[in-house]
Amino acid sequence: MTTTLITGASSGIGAELARQLAARGHDLALCARRTERLEELRAEIVAAHPDRIVAVKALDVTDDDAVFRVFHEFDTELSGVDRVVVNAGLGKGAPIGVGGYAANKATAMTNFIGALAQCEAAMEIFRARKRGHLVVISSMSAMRGMPKTVTTYAATKAGIAHLAEGIRVEMRGKPDLDITVSTIYPGYIRSEMNEKVEQRTKFMVDTETGVRGIVEAIEKGVESARVPAWPWKPLGTAMRHLPLGIVRKLT
Numbered sequence: 001m002t003t004t005l006i007t008g009a010s011s012g013i014g015a016e017l018a019r020q021l022a023a024r025g026h027d028l029a030l031c032a033r034r035t036e037r038l039e040e041l042r043a044e045i046v047a048a049h050p051d052r053i054v055a056v057k058a059l060d061v062t063d064d065d066a067v068f069r070v071f072h073e074f075d076t077e078l079s080g081v082d083r084v085v086v087n088a089g090l091g092k093g094a095p096i097g098v099g100g101y102a103a104n105k106a107t108a109m110t111n112f113i114g115a116l117a118q119c120e121a122a123m124e125i126f127r128a129r130k131r132g133h134l135v136v137i138s139s140m141s142a143m144r145g146m147p148k149t150v151t152t153y154a155a156t157k158a159g160i161a162h163l164a165e166g167i168r169v170e171m172r173g174k175p176d177l178d179i180t181v182s183t184i185y186p187g188y189i190r191s192e193m194n195e196k197v198e199q200r201t202k203f204m205v206d207t208e209t210g211v212r213g214i215v216e217a218i219e220k221g222v223e224s225a226r227v228p229a230w231p232w233k234p235l236g237t238a239m240r241h242l243p244l245g246i247v248r249k250l251t
C-alpha cells in the first residue's frame, strides 16, 4: 500500500493520475488551488473505491510556506507519505522581449520555484524516514530551447529535470537512504493546459492513455521516461541531437 501526494490534482494529468493510482490501491493526498474540483474528485474516487483514503487540501505552490506546511500536514495526518508527484504546472508564456514578462514570470515561479519548494518539502520527509519516491513531471519541451510562447515554459521544465537529476545523483551516493527519483517527460497529453497554450496537436493522446504511460513508468520506479514511448522516445533522442532548424520542424 502506497500513499501518493499529487500537486495540481484538480485537472488534467494530476486528476487522472489520482484516478488510476486509486484503482491500483494507492491512498491519496491531493492538492491544488481549486478545492471544489478536488472535493468532486475525492467523491468520485471514493465512490468507485470505498476502501481508499483520499485527503484533499488547498495549495498554491507559489506560496513557499504553504508548500512545506501542507506536505508535512499530509505526512502526519496520513501516517506517512511514500511518494510525491511534483505535477502542478502553468503553461502561460510569451516570446522574450515583447512585453510578456508577467506571464513568463508566473510560469517560472510556478514551474521552477514552486517545484523547488515541493522537492525540498518532499525530500525533508523522505530523508527523515530514509525512504520515498520523488516524481517530477517535466516535459518533452525540456529536450531543447523552444521558441515563442514556449521559451520560458521549456526552460523551467529543463530546470526541474536537472533538479531531479541532481537529487538522484546525490541519493546514489547514500545507500542508507532508499529514495528513488523519477523524471517524467510527457509529450502532448490532452488537458486544460492544451486549451491555453499555443501548440500544434500532432501526436496528442487522450488523458487516460497518456496517464496510463506515466503510471506504468512511476510504478516501475524508472529514472526517467518519455511518455507515451511512441513517438517521444525516438523523437526525444532526435530533438537532443539534431540541428535546431530540424528540431523546430519536428515539434
Ligand SMILES: NC(=O)c1ccc[n+]([C@@H]2O[C@H](COP(=O)([O-])OP(=O)(O)OC[C@H]3O[C@@H](n4cnc5c(N)ncnc54)[C@H](OP(=O)(O)O)[C@@H]3O)[C@@H](O)[C@H]2O)c1
Pocket (backbone or CB within 6 Å): 007, 008, 009, 010, 011, 012, 013, 014, 031, 032, 033, 034, 035, 059, 060, 061, 062, 086, 087, 088, 089, 090, 110, 137, 138, 139, 140, 185, 186, 187, 188, 189, 190, 191, 192, 193, 194
Ligand atoms: N498536457 C501535456 O501535454 C503536458 C506535456 C508536458 C508536461 N505537462 C505537465 O504536466 C503537468 C500537469 O499539467 P496538465 O497538462 O494536466 O495541465 P492542467 O490540466 O492545466 O493542470 C495543471 C494543474 O496544475 C495546477 N496548478 C497550476 N498552478 C498552480 C499553483 N500556483 N499552485 C497549485 N497548483 C497549480 C492546477 O490546479 P489549480 O488551478 O486548481 O491550482 C491544475 O491542477 C504540468 O506540470 C505540465 O507542465 C503536460
